[in-house]
Every structure is written in C-alpha cells, then in structure tokens.
Amino acid sequence: MTSHTGTTAPVTRYIHTHEGAVQTMAIHELSALLWRERELLDVLTFKLEEEQLLLTSGKSRWLPHGTKEVEQVLGHLAQASLARTIEAAVVAEVWGLPTDASLAELAAAAPEGAWAEVLTAHLTALTRQTALIKELRDSNEQYLRTAVRSTQESLADLNPAAAAGTYDAHGKTGQSAGSRIFDQQF
Secondary structure (H helix, E strand, O other), X not given: OOXXXXXXXXXXXXXXXXXXXXXXXXXXXXXHHHHHHHHHHHHXXXXXXXXXXXXXXXXXXXXXXXXXXXXXXXXXXXHHHHHHHHXXXXXHHHOOOOOOXXXXXXXXXXXXXXXXXXXXXXXXXXXXXXXXXXXXXXXXXXXXXXXXXXXXXXXXXXXXXXXXXXXXXXXXXXXXXXXXXXXXXX
C-alpha cells in the first residue's frame, strides 16, 4: 500500500502498530501467566503444609490423598511453567533479547513504564515462594524419615530375632510370623 507520494509510510506505520500490539499482548499474557504460576505455587504451599499437618498429627492414612493432591498441583504447575516459558520467549524476541532470557533479564530490558517493576515483583514473589516450598518439602521429608524409622523400630520390637538379622539352621529368621492372639491350630 503506498501513499499519494509513493512512499510506504502507511504500511510501515501499520506494521509498527501491529508489532506494538503484539508486544503489548505478549507482555500482558506473560504477566497473566506469572500470576497463574504464583497462584499454583500458593496452592502447592498449602498442600505441603496440609501434608505436614497429617505427618505431625499421625494421620498417616490420609497421606496418599495428600500426596496425590501435591502431584496434581505439580502437574498443573509444570503446564503453567511451560506456557510461561513460551510466552517469555515471545516477549524476549520482541524486546530483542535471546529467547531463553531469564525473568530477571526481561525485567532489566523492559521498556519504559511499569513493566520492569511488574516483572521484578513477579520474580521476587516467585523466588520467595520457591524458597518456602523447598523448606516445606525438606521438613516433610524429615518427618517421613522419622516415621519410617519409628515404624522400623516398632516392627523390630515385635520380632527381635528377625530385627537382629539372625538365622536358624534352615536359613530362616527367628520365629515364624504367626498370630500372637489366636491359637495356631485355627
């Protein structure tokens, strides 16, 4: 499309406007995806705290349900992270950065306006949430190890010969695991 002077300025302006619209849409979409990821991290934090409450209260029968819910949130988080990575690559490309630019690099390269602050706030919140999740995960893992050790010790108390690792002449450990309450002839 040319103007009456024979130049292509209107086309260039249209393309420039189109690129601006793509840039605006991409950064808005990236911000929305970052909010979604933050919400999922909040849900993961809640689920890990819930799992910790089950561990500390001895309600181990509910642990499989809690673990399943944590795994579901992790699945949603993986999808959200992938979507965010793709959108961040689009923003990076529009801003003249490598497509694998980090969130910190995007914040540093953000054009004038509030986007640098918005991206920095997202980065700060994500970093804080990730640290909290790692702390909860490590704590829950320690509770689980303690529970396993306690269970092993309890089982060892029930069958001391087997726990000691001693074998009889036939290669079997200590006593057979018969009932202690009922008569053996049943």
